[in-house]
Structures are given as C-alpha cells and as structure tokens.
Amino acid sequence: MKVLVTGATGLVGRQVVKRLRDAGLEVRIASRHPERLGRTSDAVLLPGFDAPADAFLAVMQDVAHVVHCAALNNDRDASEHDYLAVNGALTGQLAGAAATLASGRFLYLSSIRAVVGPGFSGTIDEETLPAPQDAYGRSKREGEIRTLDAYRSAGRSDAAVLRLPPVHGEGMKGNLATLMRLADTALPLPTGALTGIRSLISSDAVAGAVLQLLTKSAALQPIYVAGDRPPATISEIVAAFRRGFGRPPRLLAVPGTPLRAAAKVLGKGKAWDALTASQICDPSLLVSEGWIPEADTLDQLTELARRRKSAAAHAR
Template sequence: MRILVTGASGFIGQSLVPALAKRGFSVRAAARDPVRITQAPNIEPIAMPDLAYPADWSAALDDVSHVVHLAGIAHAPGRLPDDDYARINTEAVAELAGQAKGRIERFVLMSSVRAQAGLSSPTTITEMEPPAPTEIYGRTKLEAERRLAASGVDFTVLRPAVVYGPGVKGNIASLATIAKTPMPLPFGGLDNRRSLVSIENLIAAVAHVLRSQQTRNQTYLVADATPISVEGLVGAMREGLGRPPQLVKMPHGAIKRLMKSFGREADWERVCGTFEIDASKLMATGWKPEVASPDGIRQMMRAK
C-alpha cells in the first residue's frame, strides 16, 4: 500500500509519516520543504504545491493507492482572512479529491472536531448531532468534508480532538509553559471534562482506517478514551517534569488574570470549558485508544 501524505512536515505529519513507514506502509511524504522529512526506508519525500493556488497533483498521485490529507491552515483565530481558510482548507481539498478520483482506493481527510462543535459544549459530542461549527476554521473544515463526499472518491473523515504530543503548539503548549514555572498554580478544583487525543492514538486511528473497509465513506470523532480536567492536565504536566503538582484552589477570576499575564486570556473558554467527545463510533470498528490522557501528557513533557 503506497500512501500520499500531504503536510508531512507539520506537527501531525512529522510523527505520522515515520510511524506509518514502521507499520509497513510505503509513504510518499509531500511537504513544502521536503528536506525536513526524515530519511528512512519506505519514505519518499516530495515537494508539495502551494495550496494557495490551484495545483496539478498528477505526479504526487502516480502509483498511489491512498491519500492522507493533513495539509491546511491550522486553527489561528483572528490572524488570517476568511478567504485564506476557504482556499486552503476547502478548495484545495476539493481539487485534490477530484484529481484522485478513479486513481486511489481511499482518501483520508484530517478534519477537526471544530467542524462538529464550537469551543465548549454542555453535552457530550457525538457524530449523531448536526454539525454546528462556530468559527471560520470549523466551517471551512466542514465544507471540505462535504466537498470530499461529493467528489465521488471513497473517503474517511477523521475529526480529532485537540492533539497533543512532542512539539505541540497552541493552548496545550501555553499550559505547558505555565506548568514549567516554579510557583504553585491556581488550577486546583478545575474539574471540567475536556477530551484530547494523543498523537499516538491519532496515528493508530489513521493506520486503522487505512486498512479497514468498514470505515469507508464514514466520518469519525477521535479522542482519548477518557476526558481530563484542567486540574488533571496541569498536574500530569508537572508530574512529567518530575515535580509535584502544587495546585491550589482559587477563584476563576484569578485564573483568568494568570492566563492574561501569559497573553492567553482569550483562550479561557478553550481551556476551561467542558468539551467531552464520545469516540465510540470509531472504537466499534476495532480502533482502541491505548494511551490515556494523563500518561500521554506525562510522556509529552518528558520528551520536551
């Protein structure tokens, strides 16, 4: 099985490509800067076109049986024009899917839980609920899913929760920075439930759907088996650093001020709201998230 992986030098791609190669897949790793791709057996680095413009994917698709499309604009609220999201996260997917039709067996699209729901949810999120994205990132991801389904190519869509692992960015990286400080932190008692997914569990999900006919033309949420609270998350980070958690209870307003001191006040709801995902649909096909969130967080901090 030869797989074209786009966005191979990104956060997910840097872990996914060598992991798939070790599992026996032959990987054609497409990146804007292919020299960043690890040289190893079963890995063929190639240059990826600029998704800001229409592209010819013929050479990249030659002799490929599957596509795993990771490339796109990451979640960066307020930093980019909506047209950029639409062009790169939606139109580029439709173009690649159209060119892949009739040439490949399966197109696996790495979408996002943001295509399903907003920043927090009072109820558990499942695939049964109508998608209700609240930001341009999620809306363009959802439209990409729809365009892929309409293309006629066989597909699987994965909607992962926030992914964590070595090299993570965004809110998890910000909390990790806070966790590295020596002071006691006011996250004790923050018992919200928030689903995450370890990079290892996500890789296992990709490998599973590539081999599974049962997952053909289906959409799945992907998350670790059990949600974690902010208290548990920061505590696990400090344990991964070899320190006691040192978490104290304080009013939420004090925590907001702490987040503001690190320039992350706007991320309060993204971190401290409830956001619980039910990934049982994918688990029913045989995928099992082996890494529990606390263990995965500790491993991530040891790897830094």
C-alpha cells in the same frame, strides 16, 4: 501499495508516515518543500490551492490511498480567506484528483472545531450537528464538505473524515502547549478556573486510527470521531505536566463564581467559557471497528514534560 501523505513533517504527519512504513506500506510525501526531505524520500511538490487540476493529478500517479494531514492550523495568525484557501480549496482539489486517479481510500484529518466552538460543553460524536464558531473551524468544515462531495460526485464512497480533539506529542502547539508552559512556572492556579473536561489524543493514537481505517475490510463511514479514554480535567492536565517538570501541583481551592464574574468584567467572558467547557469525544464508532483508544493520557503528558525538562537541561 503506495500511500500519499500530506503534512508529513507535522506533529501528526510524522507519526502517520512512521506507522504506515512500519506496517510495510510504501509512502509518498507531498510537501510544499520536498527538497528539504532528502533524496531518499519519495517526495513530490504539494501544489497550492490555486494550482490547475493537472498539478494535483500528477501527484496521484501510482497512488492507492491518500492521508491528508496538511492544514493551516489555528495557532497561526491568518485571515479567514487564508484558512479557507488552504483547509477548504486545497483539500477539495486534492480530493477531486484522488477521486479521479487514486484506487483506494482518502482520509481527511479534521478537527472537532469543524463542528463545535471552544465554549461548547457536551459530548461530540458523528451525529453532532456542525456549528463551527471561528475561521479555522469553518475552514475545516469546508474541507470536510469538499472531500465528501468530490467522492460522491465521482460515484465513490471510500473517503472519510477523521475529527480530532487536541493532539499531544513532541512539537505540539496551541492550547496544550500553552498549558505546558503555564505548568512550568511557580504560579499557583485556581481549581475553580480549571474545571473543564477535555478529550485529548496522542499523535501516535491518531496514526493508529489512520492505519485502521486504511486497512480495515469493511466499508468506510463518512465521519469518525477519535479521542483517548478517559477524558481529563484541565486541572489534571496541568498537574500531569507539573509532575513531569518536577513541580508541585500548586492548585488552589478557589470557587469558580467570583472568577467567572471577574473574567466578564475584564472582557474575558468567552475565554472563561472556553476554559471551563467540557468537550468529550465519543470514539465508539472507531472502537466498534477495531481501534483501541489509549488510556494513559496523563502519564504521557507527564512524560512529555519530563523530556522537555531534560532537553532544556542538556541545551544549557
């Protein structure tokens, strides 16, 4: 049984490929640069968003399942057109080809940004009404729509969207990487600015969810939300990183009200709202189908920082 994986060299894609191979599944990698993956890999060229349909059909030969991890992520300085081209149009092309030729399931790895903005506070589950607030979120939502529409148009129901909170692991980027860099300083941080609660997920846990959805006997639901349990406060996340770096927490008990007022005066009101928002992902549907969320998130963050410190020391 061959599984086509896109984005196989990224934070999540690497773990997905490893987990699938460990489970005895044959993997084909679709990449924009297949020549970099070595001769031992079954690697093909991932067409661009504007390639003809035949180019996408070609990569589906002998493929059962597709796991679409490739994306233009929100850590990039890209235009809305660029985001929609990669995360929307390319996804739709790939899903259309898979619905035509691939005999198994199609999993699209999306983001909670497809349904909520950075300042949203509340619980996110499969019933959360989509209200993306930025170009990246709108493009991921477009990819979700195109994926499910492609399969519905083909009379199929074996495609699903997996919405993810921020992902941690080796090579992570975005806000978690920023918090890790901040943690590796002597800068004291006010607890009043770190009150937000966040669901996170490890790249390995994502890979486990992918394997679960590909191999479970029951039919797929169209939308799933993943997340580790329990969620963590931003202050706990920073403290976990600092433990790994061997630094004291240095968290000051400063109330949030004056900090919020100062942020608004400085024109940083939206950034403040994002920092203090609580976004809790409810993975109950995935759990009901056999997936087990990880419960040691803070320990994993500490270990990430410890490995980062060790690697930096050896590089000197």
